[in-house]
Amino acid sequence: MKIKRVTVTxxxxxxxxxxxxSGIHEPFALRSIIEIESxxxxxxxxxxxGDAPALLIQQQLQSQLIxxxxxxLNQLRRIVQATVAANKPASIAGAELAPGSHASKAVSNAYSxxxxxxxxxxxxxxxxxxxxxxxxxxxxxxxxxxxxxFKYAQHVDSPYxxxxxxxxxxxxxxxxxxxxxxxxxxxxxxKLKAGTLPPEHExxxxxxxxxxxxxxxxxxxxxxxxxxxxxxxxxxxxxxDLQYYEDPTPGLEGMxxxxxxxxxxxxxxxxxxxxxxxxxSVALNSVQIVLADHHYWGGLRDTQALAKMCDIFGLxxxxxxxxxxxxxxxxxxxxxxxxxxxxxACDTHYPWQEPDEEVxxxxxxxxxxxxxxxxxxxxxxxxxxxxxxxxxxxQYLTCGIRQRDDVKQMQxxxxxxxxxxxxx
Ligand SMILES: O=C([O-])[C@@H](O)[C@@H](O)[C@H](O)[C@@H](O)C(=O)[O-]
Ligand SMILES: [Mg+2]
Numbered sequence: 001m002k003i004k005r006v007t008v009t010x011x012x013x014x015x016x017x018x019x020x021x022s023g024i025h026e027p028f029a030l031r032s033i034i035e036i037e038s039x040x041x042x043x044x045x046x047x048x049x050g051d052a053p054a055l056l057i058q059q060q061l062q063s064q065l066i067x068x069x070x071x072x073l074n075q076l077r078r079i080v081q082a083t084v085a086a087n088k089p090a091s092i093a094g095a096e097l098a099p100g101s102h103a104s105k106a107v108s109n110a111y112s113x114x115x116x117x118x119x120x121x122x123x124x125x126x127x128x129x130x131x132x133x134x135x136x137x138x139x140x141x142x143x144x145x146x147x148x149x150f151k152y153a154q155h156v157d158s159p160y161x162x163x164x165x166x167x168x169x170x171x172x173x174x175x176x177x178x179x180x181x182x183x184x185x186x187x188x189x190x191k192l193k194a195g196t197l198p199p200e201h202e203x204x205x206x207x208x209x210x211x212x213x214x215x216x217x218x219x220x221x222x223x224x225x226x227x228x229x230x231x232x233x234x235x236x237x238x239x240x241d242l243q244y245y246e247d248p249t250p251g252l253e254g255m256x257x258x259x260x261x262x263x264x265x266x267x268x269x270x271x272x273x274x275x276x277x278x279x280x281s282v283a284l285n286s287v288q289i290v291l292a293d294h295h296y297w298g299g300l301r302d303t304q305a306l307a308k309m310c311d312i313f314g315l316x317x318x319x320x321x322x323x324x325x326x327x328x329x330x331x332x333x334x335x336x337x338x339x340x341x342x343x344x345a346c347d348t349h350y351p352w353q354e355p356d357e358e359v360x361x362x363x364x365x366x367x368x369x370x371x372x373x374x375x376x377x378x379x380x381x382x383x384x385x386x387x388x389x390x391x392x393x394x395q396y397l398t399c400g401i402r403q404r405d406d407v408k409q410m411q412x413x414x415x416x417x418x419x420x421x422x423x424x
Contacts, residue, residue: 005037006062011392012399013357018149021195021223023410028399029323044121047327048113053089108298115299120379134338141371143345146187171208186369195222217243224250235262256284269320289316300335307339319346333372
């Protein structure tokens with residue numbers, strides 16, 4: 001079996017005005033959809049970053065993968081490494097929270113984008129679900145968490161009709177957002193994206209969530225935007241309200257000191273993002289839970305390797321998410337199904353994407369009782385809807401965004417806004 005066609009299609013879909021430590025989301029999020037076809041008619045799908053630096057590498061890889069055996073992932077990696085080395089991608093400051101633009105992640109990003117599609121195709125050719133190629137499913141229902149954001153009611157300049165979630169800036173609105181998300185999807189745990197409004201206010205929103213949802217595990221994620229002192233002060237206010245404290249303060253050393261001073265379990269998708277940082281984190285005891293993400297950890301199999309390392313070093317594992325569609329969600333679900341030590345519900349931005357903006361047949365994937373279910377369907381069990389893909393590609397062509405930049409977007413609301421870390 002040989003690969004005879006590789007198609008990389010950049011897409012843009014509507015994204016709400018969600019606030020974060022860098023600034024605010026732009027009106028459209030970018031992704032790329034990867035389709036590979038073998039000479040005997042099997043198709044494999046992948047979804048990855050659509051930001052310009054990631055897309056450039058993916059597009060350069062398209063023709064180089066023709067003729068490759070889709071089972072040869074080592075060869076895929078070599079081709080990716082050579083292509084990235086020849087391109088020398090650069091990072092931009094405003095893209096700190098957009099792993100699709102991190103130069104240091106270029107190989108793992110691009111490898112992962114195609115690895116998922118290769119594995120999907122392999123699994124289709126063997127008539128098995130993708131998870132079987134990862135050693136088989138330990139669970140077939142993968143728990144996800146309600147992922148709350150502070151947000152504005154609408155984007156600056158109103159590029160389209162405001163989303164149905166409305167404004168969320170105070171306790172009442174955050175509790176209402178949680179209630180709606182839990183009622184719609186059945187989530188059993190709650191994460192609040194923080195690092196954007198004054199820390200005491202964000203903590204009071206956690207307190208309001210604690211009151212409204214007794215017994216629900218809660219997490220807060222200021223994306224490293226609180227100083228060590230602020231993080232300690234907020235830890236005292238939070239008491240034992242948290243399941244884990246996610247990236248409150250920047251740096252491996254800062255997190256290590258925070259853990260030493262508070263004893264709280266710290267989680268990260270910011271200070272441990274590759275195996276070198278993992279090694280340094282273990283030496284410093286910086287974090288207790290690593291949030292994996294196959295998109296930048298180098299694919300599904302390297303995510304399993306990460307989970308194994310966490311097991312060896314006594315760390316917990318959960319999963320991180322950026323704005324994404326169903327192929328990514330299903331890929332996350334398959335690898336999560338094959339991680340024995342997945343101790344926490346995974347993150348997902350999926351509820352923030354609009355129901356009419358999905359590229360797979362059948363529309364958006366269901367999340368029921370807080371879980372994504374994997375079936376015995378072959379591969380990822382998904383098929384592309386080419387009409388929808390075309391529609392979201394046209395939106396990419398006209399939206400004018402080529403690289404996520406939450407800082408630049410916030411400057412459209414607040415001209416003096418800068419990328420400062422930590423802000424509080
Ligand atoms: O999309 C966002 O605003 C998030 O802040 C995202 O960029 C983060 O990478 C992520 O969700 C996180 O958990 O840190
Ligand atoms: Mg995070």
